[in-house]
Amino acid sequence: MAFDLFLLAGMVFDDNAAAADRGRVVSVSMFVAVLCLCVVVGHMLEENRWTNESITAIVIGCIVGTIILVASKGKNSHIVRFDQELFFMYLVPPIIFNAGFQVKKKQFFHNFLTILLFGVVGIFISFAIISAGSWKLFPKIGFTGLSIQEYLALGAIFSTTDTVCTLQVLHQDETPRLYSLVFGEGVVNDATSIVLFNAIQKLDVSKLEGWAVLHVFGDFLYLFSTSTILGIAIGLLTSYALRALYFGRHSTDREIALMVLMAYLSYMMAELSQLSGILTVFFCGIVMSHYAWHNVTENSRITTRHIFATMSFIAETFIFLYVGMDALDIEKWKAMKTRGAVSVALAFSQFAHSGVTWDPVYATMITSTIVVVLFSTLVFGILTKPLINVVLPHHVHRGSDQQPKADDITLSLIPPEDSAESGLLQARRSLSRLLARPVHTIHAYWRKFDDKYMRPVFGGAT
Amino acid sequence: MAFDLFLLAGMVFDDNAAAADRGRVVSVSMFVAVLCLCVVVGHMLEENRWTNESITAIVIGCIVGTIILVASKGKNSHIVRFDQELFFMYLVPPIIFNAGFQVKKKQFFHNFLTILLFGVVGIFISFAIISAGSWKLFPKIGFTGLSIQEYLALGAIFSTTDTVCTLQVLHQDETPRLYSLVFGEGVVNDATSIVLFNAIQKLDVSKLEGWAVLHVFGDFLYLFSTSTILGIAIGLLTSYALRALYFGRHSTDREIALMVLMAYLSYMMAELSQLSGILTVFFCGIVMSHYAWHNVTENSRITTRHIFATMSFIAETFIFLYVGMDALDIEKWKAMKTRGAVSVALAFSQFAHSGVTWDPVYATMITSTIVVVLFSTLVFGILTKPLINVVLPHHVHRGSDQQPKADDITLSLIPPEDSAESGLLQARRSLSRLLARPVHTIHAYWRKFDDKYMRPVFGGAT
Numbered sequence: 056m057a058f059d060l061f062l063l064a065g066m067v068f069d070d071n072a073a074a075a076d077r078g079r080v081v082s083v084s085m086f087v088a089v090l091c092l093c094v095v096v097g098h099m100l101e102e103n104r105w106t107n108e109s110i111t112a113i114v115i116g117c118i119v120g121t122i123i124l125v126a127s128k129g130k131n132s133h134i135v136r137f138d139q140e141l142f143f144m145y146l147v148p149p150i151i152f153n154a155g156f157q158v159k160k161k162q163f164f165h166n167f168l169t170i171l172l173f174g175v176v177g178i179f180i181s182f183a184i185i186s187a188g189s190w191k192l193f194p195k196i197g198f199t200g201l202s203i204q205e206y207l208a209l210g211a212i213f214s215t216t217d218t219v220c221t222l223q224v225l226h227q228d229e230t231p232r233l234y235s236l237v238f239g240e241g242v243v244n245d246a247t248s249i250v251l252f253n254a255i256q257k258l259d260v261s262k263l264e265g266w267a268v269l270h271v272f273g274d275f276l277y278l279f280s281t282s283t284i285l286g287i288a289i290g291l292l293t294s295y296a297l298r299a300l301y302f303g304r305h306s307t308d309r310e311i312a313l314m315v316l317m318a319y320l321s322y323m324m325a326e327l328s329q330l331s332g333i334l335t336v337f338f339c340g341i342v343m344s345h346y347a348w349h350n351v352t353e354n355s356r357i358t359t360r361h362i363f364a365t366m367s368f369i370a371e372t373f374i375f376l377y378v379g380m381d382a383l384d385i386e387k388w389k390a391m392k393t394r395g396a397v398s399v400a401l402a403f404s405q406f407a408h409s410g411v412t413w414d415p416v417y418a419t420m421i422t423s424t425i426v427v428v429l430f431s432t433l434v435f436g437i438l439t440k441p442l443i444n445v446v447l448p449h450h451v452h453r454g455s456d457q458q459p460k461a462d463d464i465t466l467s468l469i470p471p472e473d474s475a476e477s478g479l480l481q482a483r484r485s486l487s488r489l490l491a492r493p494v495h496t497i498h499a500y501w502r503k504f505d506d507k508y509m510r511p512v513f514g515g516a517t
Numbered sequence: 518m519a520f521d522l523f524l525l526a527g528m529v530f531d532d533n534a535a536a537a538d539r540g541r542v543v544s545v546s547m548f549v550a551v552l553c554l555c556v557v558v559g560h561m562l563e564e565n566r567w568t569n570e571s572i573t574a575i576v577i578g579c580i581v582g583t584i585i586l587v588a589s590k591g592k593n594s595h596i597v598r599f600d601q602e603l604f605f606m607y608l609v610p611p612i613i614f615n616a617g618f619q620v621k622k623k624q625f626f627h628n629f630l631t632i633l634l635f636g637v638v639g640i641f642i643s644f645a646i647i648s649a650g651s652w653k654l655f656p657k658i659g660f661t662g663l664s665i666q667e668y669l670a671l672g673a674i675f676s677t678t679d680t681v682c683t684l685q686v687l688h689q690d691e692t693p694r695l696y697s698l699v700f701g702e703g704v705v706n707d708a709t710s711i712v713l714f715n716a717i718q719k720l721d722v723s724k725l726e727g728w729a730v731l732h733v734f735g736d737f738l739y740l741f742s743t744s745t746i747l748g749i750a751i752g753l754l755t756s757y758a759l760r761a762l763y764f765g766r767h768s769t770d771r772e773i774a775l776m777v778l779m780a781y782l783s784y785m786m787a788e789l790s791q792l793s794g795i796l797t798v799f800f801c802g803i804v805m806s807h808y809a810w811h812n813v814t815e816n817s818r819i820t821t822r823h824i825f826a827t828m829s830f831i832a833e834t835f836i837f838l839y840v841g842m843d844a845l846d847i848e849k850w851k852a853m854k855t856r857g858a859v860s861v862a863l864a865f866s867q868f869a870h871s872g873v874t875w876d877p878v879y880a881t882m883i884t885s886t887i888v889v890v891l892f893s894t895l896v897f898g899i900l901t902k903p904l905i906n907v908v909l910p911h912h913v914h915r916g917s918d919q920q921p922k923a924d925d926i927t928l929s930l931i932p933p934e935d936s937a938e939s940g941l942l943q944a945r946r947s948l949s950r951l952l953a954r955p956v957h958t959i960h961a962y963w964r965k966f967d968d969k970y971m972r973p974v975f976g977g978a979t
Contacts, residue, residue, distance in 0.1 A: 079606075080606070080785060080788055080789055081789060083606065083785060084782065084785035084786060084788075084789055087778050087781055087782045087785060088782060090774075090778055091775060091778045091779060091782065094771050094774050094775050094778070095758065095762065095775070097771065098762060098764050098767060098768070098771050099762070101767045101768075144541075144542070144545065296557065300557065300560060300561070302560050305560060305563045306560070306563075306830075307823060307826075308823065308826045308827045308830040309556050309559065309560050309830070311823060311827045312552075312556050312827050312830055312831050312834075313553060313556050313557070315827070315831075316549055316552055316553045316556070316831070317553060319549055320546065320549045320550060320553065323542060323545060323546035323549060324546060326542055326546075327542055327543060327546055354819055354823060355823070357816055357819045357820060358819060358820045358823040358824060358827075361769055361770065361773055361816060361817070361820040361824075362820060362823075362824055362827075364769075364770045365770045365773040365774050365777070365820075365824075368768075368770040368771070368774055369774050369777075369778070372774075
């Protein structure tokens with residue numbers, strides 16, 4: 056009501072501004088109410104094997120969108136229009152930080168080489184295939200008007216993996232290795248796609264040289280390492296501050312506030328420095344869960360673990376709800392501004408113009424990006440759970456707080472008790488053991504270094 | 518960096534929009550960094566008896582403001598400009614909800630009649646004195662040009678108590694009764710001041726009738742009861758949902774998310790219905806801590822208690838930091854838009870025009886409101902702690918998680934071991950006991966009702 060006084064005051068002098076403010080209160084309230092609905096429905100459908108949280112949210116978003124579309128007589132399907140600022144500044148950081156904070160570190164780093172392989176080499180292959188394919192195919196179906204650079208951009212757009220979707224479809228406890236690989240690849244993807252995209256924009260097609268590819272690789276290495284180092288540095292700084300000042304002595308709120316604020320700061324600083332915010336905040340989360348989390352009081356430990364998970368949960372539901380509503384927005388199909396996935400962000404960046412008038416070719420590109428995102432989230436999302444059950448009938452069921460042992464690593468994709476395994480499987484396992492050997496050695500060295508130099512300064516599990 | 522792609526895309530087509538977005542990233546990062554600084558400095562000054570968190574934040578805000586003022590060569594003292602939307606939609610709700618969630622309910626309701634007396638009768642007295650006083654005094658110091666209605670508005674503005682400041686200056690564990698009275702009065706104030714302010718705006722000065730006062734009282738009763746009922750209803754609904762659906766079975770995150778979202782929804786719905794959001798969210802907090810909190814898992818209980826406290830802590834620090842920066846903003850002294858206190862909100866609502874050109878009389882009014890708010894926060898804030906120590910040397914020291922017993926009620930303002938008490942004190946105590954008797958009876962009936970009808974449906978402490 057105090058707020059309404061402002062609105063009243065505003066109304067006297069400026070009708071439009073007040074109406075906009077009032078509209079904002081209405082729309083935020085409705086959005087929060089629908090979010091609550093998603094939480095309740097998601098809970099009730101928990102046991103259903105064909106759905107997951109993101110699909111529930113998308114479907115509810117579609118239903119609410121339809122209602123609004125009918126109520127507003129076809130004018131819009133949105134409760135509220137958000138921009139990319141909201142998405143990239145406020146929704147993505149908690150999701151990725153929480154992923155880093157809760158990720159099974161041993162599992163993740165054991166698969167690190169494979170993840171890099173998928174995330175860097177994989178994306179280049181996929182990029183080449185999609186660019187070349189669309190360049191060959193598009194003119195044949197009568198879709199012309201794109202330049203070489205635009206075909207390359209198209210390849211970059213469709214080779215990015217969406218980390219947010221991965222987190223929803225796969226579960227760390229059910230399929231730990233698959234989760235590590237796919238999610239880890241998604242995180243590395245963020246850096247790769249940015250480098251690739253920037254490289255394309257700078258590309259001079261007329262004088263393409265062989266070592267341009269090397270240059271792109273160099274850029275990737277630079278971006279990857281600086282982003283990682285920034286995340287680790289901020290994580291270590293927070294751990295040190297929490298240990299040295301011992302905040303819990305006076306107030307647990309300060310500990311929690313400091314962890315939340317520093318995590319957010321790491322993302323923002325990376326964005327400021329033109330680095331990959333996703334990589335930075337992910338590594339910041341890993342370092343904080345390894346050191347900082349052990350320097351706070353017991354209550355703060357429980358709270359931070361759940362605070363990050365809940366923030367991430369709300370942000371995810373928010374995004375998918377919005378995607379559902381967006382799907383019905385015909386206006387936005389032509390002039391879209393935000394969509395959950397990194398793909399669409401890139402699509403927008405490449406094809407969007409600031410005005411309302413649209414080149415029909417570009418509009419088609421953006422529309423098809425939305426179709427691909429919706430299709431892959433819904434269809435692949437629905438199919439993933441049953442598919443995993445068919446392919447891996449013995450996979451570990453999602454436990455409540457179950458921590459995997461180091462030996463669990465081989466459990467997921469290749470069940471060890473499968474004695475009648477084929478020759479192919481045997482060969483695959485030998486290969487994976489061979490690959491695992493150097494990783495094990497590195498891990499042993501790291502443990503020694505951690506115990507001797509890191510833990511005494513930054514704290515950690517005792 | 519993904520965000521930067523948008524910025525790059527934007528830059529190609531629209532230089533101003535991209536620069537504004539970029540500026541937002543810079544300013545939000547800086548603000549978060551300064552917030553971290555406040556947390557650390559606040560922790561280190563914790564043992565200092567002359568400061569508190571809000572004063573620390575204001576001082577840091579002033580220092581940062583000065584630095585920015587010098588760096589920008591006198592252009593502005595702000596990292597970022599926020600509007601009233603941010604303040605009333607995002608910062609106030611967590612602070613007041615947390616106050617309701619953590620308030621000692623027995624203590625609060627035992628003092629309920631006194632609180633209403635202060636909150637309603639007190640504000641009318643204060644309103645009358647300030648309005649009449651300024652109407653008499655202002656022309657004498659050569660400050661003319663205000664209408665009768667504006668003098669009345671001035672009275673309403675300066676009689677509102679700021680609940681946010683109260684929470685910072687007093688502590689529930691140190692002076693439980695004083696805290697209940699002053700903070701409770703602040704919450705009731707919100708409803709009263711809105712009613713009063715609306716009444717003034719509708720007032721037809723030419724035909725003032727005696728029963729206009731009665732009408733205002735009627736309005737207050739309506740607003741107070743509807744706001745309270747809305748808050749209680751949403752709190753009960755949440756408690757019932759949490760109990761009936763047993764969310765903790767699948768995920769603690771959903772429990773926490775539902776509590777946070779429903780709490781926020783209660784505030785927004787009150788604002789939508791033109792009720793007092795502060796009263797609603799306060800009572801929603803009380804009901805949730807009495808019922809809903811007991812229906813969730815142990816981990817969720819710890820988390821919610823700290824999540825609300827931390828959100829409130831960050832919001833408070835944010836506000837005071839901003840107040841500190843604002844104090845240096847010369848531009849804003851003429852064209853201010855946001856300031857922590859409800860007083861300033863009312864001041865703005867009454868005197869602000871939408872344009873940049875300003876009536877010098879109105880500008881003076883807003884400037885003096887800012888001076889009063891800053892002065893009272895800093896000077897009274899600094900003096901409160903030592904003053905309480907002088908007046909009440911035996912007061913209970915702030916315990917960590919100490920819960921007061923029912924007998925603690927008389928402990929704070931009137932120490933029971935004071936055997937050599939004066940006649941006045943004795944008379945006062947008899948009066949307070951007399952007043953307490955009906956309250957005790959009501960409390961006993963409430964307990965019976967609660968045990969028999971409420972707890973079986975909505976859950977609660979067992």
